[in-house]
Amino acid sequence: MSDGRSVSGQLKKFVFRGKSSTNGDTRGEYLEIVIPELLTAGYSFYTWPSAPLLAWYLWTQRRHLRGLRVLELGCGTGLPGILAAKCGARVTLTDSVALPRSLRHLSACCEANGLVPNRDVKILGLAWGLFLSEVHALRPVDLLLASDCFYEPSQFEEVLSTVAYLLDGTDGRFLCSYQERSADWSIEALLKKWGLKGALLDLDSLSESSGLVSTMAEALPDYPDSDFSDDDQSPLDISFSKASDHVRKLTSKLDNTQLLELYGLYKQGTEGKCNTPKPGWLDGRGRRKWDAWRALGDMPSDEAKHKYIVLVQKYAPELTELSDDGMKEAWVAVSSMRKSPEPELIHNELSILDAARENCPGRITELLAKHPEMRHESDDDGLTALHWAADRNATKALQALLDGGCNVDMTDESGQTALHYAASCGHVESTKLLLNAGASLLKDEDDCTPLDIAADEEIKKLLEGAK
Structure with missing residues (x-):
């Protein structure tokens, strides 16, 4: 392992974009990261191929990164960690303590992206498998990152022992990307030895269209296209569909509590009682949406649809003026609840x-x-x-x-x-x-x-x- 001597340099640019936007604007979200690279004999001065892949995955999860304590191991130029910091995470970047010049170059990479070392991000030299006091001070960690750290089999256990130590007794997770270089190389036995469990992420999932990242507005009113015409649907379902379509126009006017109440009723109306596991700790927004749905218990679907329509009408009074095919007349036709309002609270x-x-x-x-x-x-x-x-x-x-x-x-x-x-x-x-x-x-x-x-x-x- 060499700390290298500079021969020549280049500036590499990585651009991350959202897949889509609204109101006809296709620009979406955008983040540009520049990495100054040095062509040297050392391997910590340029971006290895797995780093952009890991960075893209983090980009798809950017809405969940804010406030998380993130630590990147063996980060080299630090692309994934820098992206996490730009998305609001509290980041510590680490590389070999034996390579002080690499750590200085890592500082330069941060500065090139407007991040001040040891203010906006922490930079620290580590020795994998050696648990000194400064390593203990890094705990607790929400998310551990590593890209291309599994390239030298003799160091596999040192990497995983460090991961196990940092995650021990916490709810933290370890995300790594690496290039397979030999069919004989495996970390499965070492994962078991150190009490870790791993799972592969499908590359096809690395897109925002997969649903990895969702907003409240996306999940609220997305009423699926029906296989039946309006003639085949009940008046209740027709009104419910019209109400859910209209919610798209209201999301910017409603607060989180109102959106959550609508979300819970929509899910109850379309799927019935909450039947999915509570989202994990990384997805705070998902957990609040799950709570709003689960709070409705065994409420019948038709009742949930009725409450949903009444709530949409409350937020959009203009809908009560719809003509024959509108929800007002449809509700009169199918429900005595519309004629006889719910009794006041006792x-x-x-x-x-x-x-x-x-x-x-x-x-x-x-x-x-x-x-x-x-x-x-x-x-x-x-x-x-x-x-x-x-x-x-x-x-x-x-x-x-x-x-x-x-x-x-x-x-x-x-x-x-x-x-x-x-x-x-x-x-x-x-x-x-x-x-x-x-x-x-x-x-x-x-x-x-x-x-x-x-x-x-x-x-x-x-x-x-x-x-």
């Missing part, structure tokens, strides 16, 4: 969780006065009334719960507090109430604080001021 029958969801502070005060133990009551997912009030931005209910002595830092099954819910949903007033009540910036099971998952700039400022 105040003295509300549970404390219902009262929180429906923003009924009087009922909450009444229940807590009679049954103070209800402060700790939760649903199947560990959500307390405080969580539900924060999720719905039910500020009056939230204040009543806080006044009633509810612990402001109670957590759900994922270790998230009410402040996590208020911050992730963009609810400024609920965030203020919780902070005024002394809410802490606790970490959840994914090691994220409310600040890590906040998207709203005003909320970020509030949380930063509370640190």
